[in-house]
Amino acid sequence: MSTWRLQHLTHRDADWSGLRVVVAGLGISGFAAADALLERDAEVTVVDGGTPVEGSEMAHRATILEVLGARLHLGDAQDEGVLVGADLVVTSPGWPPSQPLLAAAVGRGIPVWGEVELAWRMRPEDGGAPWLTLTGTNGKTTTVQMLTSILTAAGLRACSAGNVGTPILEAVLHPEPFDIIAVELSSYQLHWQDSVRPLASACLNIAPDHIDWHGSYEEYLAAKGKVFEGTEVACVYNVADVATRTLVERADVVEGCRAVGFTLGSPAPSMLGRVEDLLVDRAFVPDRTHQAAELASVADLGAVEGAEGPGVPDHVVANALAAAALARACGVPPVAVRDGLRAWRPEPHRIAHVLTADEIHWVDDSKATNPHAAAASLSAYDHVVWVAGGLLKGADVDELVAANAHRLRAAILIGRDRQQIAEAIRRHAPDIPVLDIASADTEAMDLVVGQAAATAQPGDVVLLAPAAASMDMFENYGARGDAFAAAVRRHYERG
Structure with missing residues (x-):
């Protein structure tokens, strides 16, 4: 297969016939890729x-693909024999570049595409829905869902796709075409893409994460920066995070594409920001020097918090400003x-208000599975009884603890790596009470809630923001959050 032919596979109606493709991974994205290619x-x-x-989902997918004509090589993901004669490898996002099969493909000069690259090349030749792409260490899913809600309110047929759950190929090949697609991209997905040309793009924030997958922080940063490549109208960056602006400056974009910042402060020209309780736009107005458009109020984000909730956290406001910037870039x-x-x-x-009782607010942010996400959560509140711990995966929590020590009423620690957090508290906040919950059984959250209720004072927030993954004690972060919320309700039902 010539490189020339692969270069010309730029739309769904190109000649894909006879292309010999190895699809790495039989998950949701791998199945979608294989199905589209077989078709x-x-x-x-x-x-x-x-x-x-x-009877498993994997077995179901395998049966369908076999009926459609795929060859299946299951149970061994390192056999380089499958690469013989291959023109292309399409990989699922969970497979790191160091995976032997992928490394062998690269070594042999076989192109490797990710699902996002394939999806971009499966768009129609003319009239394909533009993409609004976004990435960031934290806040991606919230922002892409906000963006989709805004696009829908504008009367557009829109969807969220990519890392948010719906495979981007399904969105691109949907029988009822979308007007526009909001695409959440992880660093895994960005690593393998080179052709995407979004209408507008955003990077919300950058903090060290997934270093084991990428091999270094520099490689992780480079992958995140790909979100801006080829952008047509606006590259949206976080004014408070200089790394996001640097990535914009390094990007090769379409001539005339603008850098648009978002900030929690008063915006300068070419920025969106907050003025008192209003979200305002000084980027997409006729006279950026003298004009600003009022977009929404902070209260518009608080409808689900309830009157007795602890309020709208700053990072939720920041996510809303980023979503608004992407939407405004396409004329909303x-x-x-x-x-x-x-x-x-x-x-x-995600910052879910469980209930308020005895003037104590109980908040579930079990999705805060790394220190950067926990920092955003903690910074939203003045006085916190912090529930933390789990699998830190090598992450350093010293900076997190040092920056938020003044907020902590107490810390209640769970999970395998809780001692690492306890040691950081002893170093940076030695006066903070630390309550250790050694139990990993089902009653652990009841112990947590009992200790928190005895420690918290009126006006405090008891915040589950673990800064760690959950799999040492729970099936996933959702199960951890559910256990916390259920234990809170049981505590107050018992009186």
Whole structure:
């Protein structure tokens, strides 16, 4: 297969027939890729290290692809023999570049595309829905869902896709075409893409994460920076995070594309920001020097908090400003920004107000699975009883503790790596009470809640923001958040 032919596979109706493709991974994205390629008469081999269990979703996918004509190579994801004669490898985002099969493909000069690269090349030749792309260490899903709500309020047929759950290929190939697609991109997905040309793009923030997958912080940063490459109208960056602006400055974009900042302070020209309780736009107005457009109020983001909730955290406001900037870049009017933000509802376990009782607010942010996310959560409140711990995956919590020590009423620690957090508190906040919950059984959260209720004072927030993954004690972060909320309710039901 010539490089020339691969270069010309730029739309769904190109000649994909006979293309010999190895699809790495039989998850949701791998299945979507294999299905799309088989439909276009490519020769597909699917590789996965897992072995299907009868009745499982994996077995179901394998059966469908086999019926469609795919060759399956399951149970061994390192056999380089599948690469013989291959023209292309399409990889699922979970496979790191160091994975032996992918490393061998690169070594042999076989192109490796990710699902995002394939999806971009599967758009229609003319009239394809533009993409609004965004990435960041934290806040991606919240922001892309806010953005989709705004686009829908503007009367556009829009969807969220990519890392948010819906495979981007499904969105691109949907039988009822979308007007526009909001695409959440992880660093894993960005690593393998080179052709995407978004209408507008954003990077919310940058903090060290997934270093084991990328090999170094520099490689992680480079992957995040790809979100801006080829942008047509606006590259949206975080004024408070200089790394995001630096990535914009390094990006090769379409001539005339603008850098647009978002800030929690009063915005300068070419920025969106907050003036008192209003979200305002000084980027997409006729006279940026002298004009500003009112987009929404902070209260528009608080509809789900309830009157007795602890308020709208700053990082939620920042996410709203980033979403608004992307929407404004494609011409959405201010009223649609307001209506979309009012209609938006956060997913569970993201700064979710469980209840308020005895003037104590209980908040579930189990989604804060790394120190950077926990820092954003902690910074939203003045007085916190902090519930933390789990699998830190090598992350350093010293900076997190030092920056937020003045907020802490107490810390209640759970999980395998809780001692690492306890040691950081002893170094940076030695006067803060630390309560250790050694139990990993089902009653652990009841112990946590009992200790928190005895420690918290009126006006405090008891905040589950673990700064760590959950799999040492729970199936996932959702199960951890559910256990916390259920224990809180049991505590007050018992009186």
